[in-house]
Amino acid sequence: MPSPHPLLPRSTPAASGMSSRAITALLDRLDAHSVECHSLMIVHRGHVIAEGWWAPYDADRPHLLYSLTKSFTAIAVGLAVTDGLLSPDDRIAQILPEHVPADLHRQAHRLTVHHLLSMTTGHRTDSLAEAWQREPGDLVTGFLRVPFPDPVGTRHAYDNPTTFILARMVEKVTGRPLPDLLDERLFLPMGIDHAEWDRVASGAAFGFHGLHLRTEAVAAFGQLLLREGRWGERQLIPRSWVRLATRPHIDTQPFEDGSGNADYLRGYGYQFWISRHGYHGDGSFGQLCVVVPSHDLVVAVTGAHTRAQAVLDAIWECLLPGVGHAASTPDDAASARDDAGDAASTRDDAGDAASARDDELLAERLRRLSLPPVPGSAAPHRSAKARLDASTEDSALPDATTVAVDPVGGGWLVRFGPFPEIGSLPGAETFLDVEVGHGEWRESSPLGRPVVATGAWQGDTFVAELYVITTPHRVRLVVDTGTGTAVATWNIAPLTGSDLRVHLRSPLMTRPDVA
Template sequence: MFKGLSLLFILLLSQTAHAEYWPAEQWSPGPKVTGAALEALETYAFPPRDDTTRTGIRTDALLVIRDGQLIYERYAGPTTADTPHLTWSISKSLMAAVLGVAYGEGLFTLQDPAVKFYPALENHPAITLADLLHWASGLDWQEDYEYAPLKSSVVAMLYTRGHSNMAAFTAGHDEYAAPGQAFRYSSGDSNLLSAALKNIVGPSRYPDYPWSALFEPLGIHHAVWETDATGAFVASSYAYLTARDLARVGLLMARDGRWGDRQLLPKDWVAFNREPFTGYRAHQDEAVAGGQWWLNRAVDGAAQPWPDAPADTFAALGHWGQALYVIPSENLVIVRYGDDRDGSYRHNELLKLALKAFAGTVQP
């Protein structure tokens, strides 16, 4: 009898040791982190802030989730825990997650021609939805920013002649390569996905779809997503989330699309997001393109772009230092918001210091 009770106790202890935490309205707090490694991380991420020159590393928020628990959080500048922060190109990965819900509804396949859902692509009938997700439409797009605004397709799309109908502006570009053959990072490709989503889910569902499909199931109640004049979400750039809410998306991806007992995103969709695009050619220190996510993978003979982080690390990244890092092997989700203007911030350095500070902080 006692032997049976002992076995039962061991089984219950094992289940407790592997308890799986999910956030309710708020994140549950995890074990407090202190020590020299944390101080080194904070020294890097939060140096004295010069708001007159806007130079150097300027972290607005740094938040760390481990095993579904909030173990670290700090804010600077005007940002607080309640601030929906501009995510810039993290919006692209958010749109990929929204599309994943529609994919799970059986509303499209990756090999569907994009023109099926966005007729303005009639001059580019070979582009598939997978091509757009890989930033491989073949459209002759110039993703230049402040340093080359006159030749920039993205500046024209967001601010001048293309801003009223961003997808149509993108569709009007010529092709430089066959679709699906070459990677060229393009905010236009992401906005074509947004326009296609309108017909994938139907115009009546579309205005609320990111909320009903993704945000509300995750407990995200304060997201903002701007649209262009046609009502299409600006999937390239203009989603706003608090750091705590963005971390919910990271936890969803860390757990292969599952939220509690619900498989919100199909596992094969998440696998596609995390698989390197075969047409990607590696460049030094650049993350590898997946399906609207960035990967810490060694491809094409090049080393991992973030050598001090595990190979399974993947991320959603945005202009001026926005980052959502997901490290499944360490059960870590890290949100970093910033206002970096001079390129001094380094993903690998933040990840190296964060791993030193937070590795092994969860107790069974």
């Protein structure tokens, strides 16, 4: 289902010279490897040729991009450099002197924009937790206080605070918040009017995480990069900066767990990963923007998994072979006509018909994509009440929270609480009410951010899936009427804390160190 205000023109795989069967093979591979995707958009030769959302996700909803946000911050740095306000050689100590501790190590004095962009500051691991622990109110100062065991510029280590500092440097030299700058210079000129940002406690955008965009906006960003910063008749990003940001600046290190990571060992650019084919922006739990200039191809994917390499493998092994091979004439039809005088024309007609049929089959499959609703019965007159057991891993709510399930309009109202209302007068309490559908998804916004939920009775147990629909995350609620207990656990725990109530507020405002 395309957006009502499309950013990119539409076409079919066959018209674009792409095999629909290759896209089908990509979907089959993702299914076979149990990769949970929420959306997929494929852009070839500047046209969207395939797009799909796994219900309850849809085209009109933004999706949390996690660290794919970093690639957008890198573009903001490029805009500041273009304006002559910043240089890759500028040092943190020059631009943000108010954050520099008096006892700063001399290596930290040498850290430049280039080192931050390429994540070559001398740290060996992500310094986020330690930096915020050292300086809870100032991540920049905390980062500078973390020891630097390696010489600057010699080693890549994925390090979230580097991008946070870049965002603050851009804001300092431009005098504008990062979201406002990108709105004016990038998003609004492209027709993107729905960018949302999660923020730290001070109100500043994370920069290294927290951008929410619709899938088509991610694909359009990839297309902008593929065209080296040009959008229509406007050069929104200097060609030289796109080329600089998307080429390797440093070798990358193998993952500590020894997992296969062929597309994470090709080097790192300026907040972009270099791939076996082209390059990509990458966010936790399956948020990808893959750009393949050699094939005039962009692939945008959102999801909820830890299998990014499996997705990239599927793109290379299933999708790329289909570029330039749209026709799929049946072998028996071709061989039967080899001696006919009009064999070539007939084969072309047969190939066109087969390709059109393949396109229709693919389009129908994309329309039917869905995550499974909870199986079970409605039991329309049955209620339940329980106490939450938060001892399970990745629990989404505090221990002993009251959970009440009551039938409403063919579904249920699930009430959590009461909870003490943060920041209110002593004794003030609040409830968290979530609507749940049976055999369908039902939407509510109890604290500002939407939740889409489905549920059912399975014997004496009530089960519901609560999708925090603008993120990769959902909570599985299981209420056991026999024991009077309930559990509420994340499919994948959010990186910014496990309390569901925090993630239902918009904008999310937190610090990663205060779960």
